[in-house]
Amino acid sequence: MRFSIFNAYKIHELEPERHVQAWFLTLFACHSALLLSLQGQDLLTLILSEILHLLLEPAAPLPQLNSSYLVYAAAYSLVGFIGFMLAITYSITHINNMTKKESRSALPEVLKKFFPLLIFAIISGGIYVISSFFLMIPYFVYMSMFYYVPAEIVIGNKSLPEALAKSWRLTKRRKVFIAASVITVTFLLRYISQFIAGSFASTAWAASLIMGFSFALRDLVSGRLNALLYLLHTGVIREREL
Numbered sequence: 001m002r003f004s005i006f007n008a009y010k011i012h013e014l015e016p017e018r019h020v021q022a023w024f025l026t027l028f029a030c031h032s033a034l035l036l037s038l039q040g041q042d043l044l045t046l047i048l049s050e051i052l053h054l055l056l057e058p059a060a061p062l063p064q065l066n067s068s069y070l071v072y073a074a075a076y077s078l079v080g081f082i083g084f085m086l087a088i089t090y091s092i093t094h095i096n097n098m099t100k101k102e103s104r105s106a107l108p109e110v111l112k113k114f115f116p117l118l119i120f121a122i123i124s125g126g127i128y129v130i131s132s133f134f135l136m137i138p139y140f141v142y143m144s145m146f147y148y149v150p151a152e153i154v155i156g157n158k159s160l161p162e163a164l165a166k167s168w169r170l171t172k173r174r175k176v177f178i179a180a181s182v183i184t185v186t187f188l189l190r191y192i193s194q195f196i197a198g199s200f201a202s203t204a205w206a207a208s209l210i211m212g213f214s215f216a217l218r219d220l221v222s223g224r225l226n227a228l229l230y231l232l233h234t235g236v237i238r239e240r241e242l
Contacts, residue, residue: 005181005184005185005225005228006185007224007228008185008221008222008224008225008228009185009221009224010224011024011090011217011220011221011224014090014093014094014097014224015097015103016103016104016105019093019105019107020090020220023086023089023090023216023220024216024217024220025216026082026086026216027082027083027086027212027215027216027219027220028212028213028215028216029212030079030082030212031079031083031211031212031215031216032208032209032211032212032213033208033212034072034075034076034079035204035207035208035211035212036204036205036208037072037075038072039204077125080125081118081121083215083216083219084117084121084124084219085110085111085117086219086220086223087219087220087222087223087226088110088117088150088151088154088223088226089105089106089107089110089223090220090223090224090227091150091151091223091224091226091227091230092106092109092110092150092151092154092155092227093105093106093107094223094224094227094228095151095155095227095230095231098227098231099231106154109154110154112154113153113154116153116159116160116163117150117153117154119160120146120149120150120153120160120163124142124143127139127142136187140179140182140183141175141179143178143179143182144171144175144176144178144179144182145167145168145171145175146164146167146168146171147167147171147178147182147226147229148163148166148167148170148171148226148230148233149163149164149167150163150226151226151227151230152166152167170230170233170234171233174233178229181225181229182222182225185221185222185225186218186221186222186225189214189217189218189221190214190218192214193210193211193213193214193218194211194214196210197210197211
């Protein structure tokens with residue numbers, strides 16, 4: 001069977017499968033609860049809507065920031081970081097499955113690299129937010145260059161600068177393919193789920209559950225896609241073996 005980016009959706013094909021189930025339920029519960037507290041609305045979307053409104057109507061009064069808003073922002077960032085860490089855990093676990101025939105969770109390995117991964121997540125999150133005003137193009141460019149940084153930090157035991165340099169080399173002449181793969185597999189899933197939630201969810205509960213399910217699926221699919229492309233581009237596994 002030849003390699004297909006849509007193999008990324010087969011998140012159940014990982015040993016141990018019970019860990020995949022636990023990661024999925026964790027992400028689903030955290031994101032659903034967060035969105036329910038926001039009446040089923042995505043916080044980043046709300047922020048961008050407020051900023052767009054101010055740009056279109058400069059005379060409009062500035063929105064009032066209160067403590068609850070700051071709590072939501074902190075919780076939103078925390079849930080996003082949990083998703084980031086579990087996506088990396090899935091990726092490293094799958095790579096270890098394929099290369100070392102190990103059938104155990106890579107979460108302990110990932111947690112050992114907590115601080116460099118946290119710094120990378122903060123940088124990536126900032127670029128993501130800024131890119132929201134530019135059709136996400138800067139983020140796609142950035143991500144395509146440094147797509148393998150987490151894997152190099154954990155598996156390659158590299159510092160963040162070394163991982164950035166190694167990812168730059170690994171993605172040479174592959175950046176467009178990586179960006180297209182990520183957009184096709186993960187970002188479309190996000191926007192499809194937002195459309196479904198906005199069009200068919202009649203209550204905040206329903207919208208929260210739909211978006212929570214999408215968030216959990218999207219993060220684990222993202223982790224699997226990262227592992228598949230890393231294995232392919234490093235030449236560890238041949239295309240027909242994926």
